[in-house]
Amino acid sequence: MSDDTIRLVTIGRILRRRRRLLTVLTVVGALVGYGVSALFPPRYTASASVLLPGQWEERELLTQVEIATSSAVVDRAATALGWTGVDGGELRERVSAQAADGNIITVSGTADTPERAQRLSDRVARELVAFAARVSGDSAESEAVKGAEALRRKVVETNRRISDLARAADPGRTVESVQARTSLAKLRTSLEEAMKKLERADPASGRAGMVVMGPAARPTAEAPPTRVQLIAAGALLFFLLTVVGHLAAARVNRRLRTEPEIAAALGSTLLGTVDVPGERGAHRPGGRGARARVRRLLGIDTRWDLPAPRSSGGEADRRIRYRRVWSRLQDRLSGSRRLLVVVVDGDEIARRAAGRLVAEAGTDTAGGDPVPRVVEVSVDRPMVPDRDAESGALVVLSAGSWTAGELAGVAGACADGGHEVVGIVLAGAVRARTARSADGPSDSRPPDGDTPALAVHGRASGHATGEPV
Template identity: 50%
Template sequence: MSDETVHLSAVGRLVRRRWRFLIALAVLGGLVGAGASLLFSPGYRTTSNVLLQGPREANELLTEAQVATSSVVLDRAAGGLGWQTTGAELHDKVSATVSNGNIVTISASADSPERAQQLADKVAAEFVRYSAQLISGSTDAAAQIAQEQREALRQQVTVATQQVSQLAQQVDGGLTVESVQARTQLQGLRTSLEQAINNLNQADAAAGAAKMVVLGSAERPTGQAAPTFTQLVAGGAALFVLIGVFGQLLAARTDKRLRDEREIGAALGSTVLGSVDVPEQQPETAPGLGARLRRLVRTDRPWDLPELTASADEPSREARYRRVITRLDASRPVLVLVPEGDAPAHRAVTHLVAAAGSRTLRVVDVSPERPIVPEDALAAGALVVLTAGTRTAWELVGIAEACADAGHEVLGAVLTQPVRTATIQQPEVEMAGS
């Protein structure tokens, strides 16, 4: 994963080698989504519409929407429903919006279609009833003021009508100054009459503006409102899988341990003679819960190691080791350097020694952090055996420098990969340069 871009082939290899882990993440994400549905799923939702008759200003409509979700209306609705709930609990389940046409839309949600319908209808009814009570509190004063306004307007209309009639009789059809003034006065009086009539109409409209009508019963919902239980479960599973994929890609990108044969050979200043498979062995002590879980979901080894087909049987595996020894161009004894704590490499060295036959291989454990290689004038050089994906470039450079300090040439490297015997495929020898 040292490239700057992530290829689709890498994603495909990740899915193939981490499918158990991704399935476990999907199940975990589904469980988290199911738990989130208990908190965030709105259940069933429906609406009820209330028509406000008469002309209304925009701020008046917003005020009416706030009244519809006020504590007084919700408390009355909770008391009338008899659900053993309070208005404060209904506040998160009820909302009101204003639409075109002087309509206040009341939305209600509940855990069942019947309750959602009942809640919407009850809140709408209590909203209309409470608004009517607010208006009726000032009915007498408002009616008296409206009556006085109407009487005054009617008197103005009567006086103006009389003046128009009188002037109409006095005006002749000539073009004298007096006739022109008379016509001007008549026009002004007619304007006053029209204004008085408009005022009367506005007063009548204001008198009927307080009326509200519920536009039918709320519809019973046929399905849950989004996000539903299924959507949350599917979304949680998909989200966790994506997090797992990107997390694995990011971890592989930031991991400095070398996997590629060319990179390992360049760090050691030599070439990789071959890659060998090492069957996994059961640990002597029982592994902990974390180790068992990692083995179960196959996260106990890097997923981006190069492909290596496991040997079909023991003779095939020994043949692979003999080919590696054959490529080791040295007649004198060879130092075999094995990093400390690399169990697969130690098991591979046992097979290499057996495959070496008459050749002398001297096995030396070295510390990757502070490597020390012993001096040996009879040794032809050093052979490094390590597991792919376990050492960084600086650790391998340190081993190569330790070999140079001891006067040894790095003859090559052998990479090991632990394999599970249950996944052994058809025999196929894959070594560097083969």
């Protein structure tokens, strides 16, 4: 799986085979989210709208938004509210503002109760309007009034100069003097009309003051993130982390799955594959104690990344596979038919396949040759009994269970014991058909007289541990 693309079938396999672990960790995540929500008290947010009449540019609206959250406005609101232990600095973290369509600024306040949130937003909105009015009255309006008064003085002075020029002109004696007096009269008339229009104009250029569009609505629900949202976020986070952790572990998995890789790691030839009817717990390792019980309870004592067992072709087909493997093995043996069958400790599928192979070998030894001997070796400290009368070692294992280093250690243990690895047999789990025929039991059981005969398992002792039963 380390080189495969992550597909939906992989996600489905995780959900199906790790449902207990996913359920437990999802509940743990929900509890963590609940604990986080208990650390943060509920918050409520209320919003008040302030209308800015007239024509406003976007940058001017942004300026008003910044003013709404400035200390000049929020500190005055904190003073007016008079909440114990709450100053302007803390309120600035609870107040926000944004410009909406239609020259409207929305002022939002967050507090621990709906009433406080409503009062906070209303007070900040009123303080914003009052601050804007003060700034407009102190600067814009005063400057406009001063400018208009100065312009009136200039107009009066200009009219006086026009009158002086008209008197200085020779009245009615020449055509040029008449034209000059007429032009001066028109200029005076234009100045008087301009002054009348200026007096009728608003010094603030049509900019009326800000208006609070009613009181803020009292909030009825908590502001996000709510307790429910935190619980859901914690559960989802733990669920996703568990799935991603499984995928990451599968990507870095170095267990060999293909036949060429397994043959190269053991330095021998693959003789074939055999089928073993799958059983509940076939991939379940043994173990006792609290840790083993917890692993069984969570369902993590079995591999999740193994493919689903294939459908079985029946007991007859399985016997044919075993006999063909045994026939190929006989072609590679020389002299004595004695053979050492090596199974890795913990590989239940391989152990059952080895027992079945020994049983098939027992039915084929008409000449009285000894039946092969089965030993189990540990991958941590592999040890194989010393060579006695064996012609070689046959390694039986299941694909996707061991790394190249572990298999190389098994091959090295065989070499240390003087055994040549004469072949490799891969065992795979299949689904046995459960339908019963009309005259007998299901074909998932071997026929009478074909019960596998296993030798006493050899551990890391370095000596033969028994003869066939």
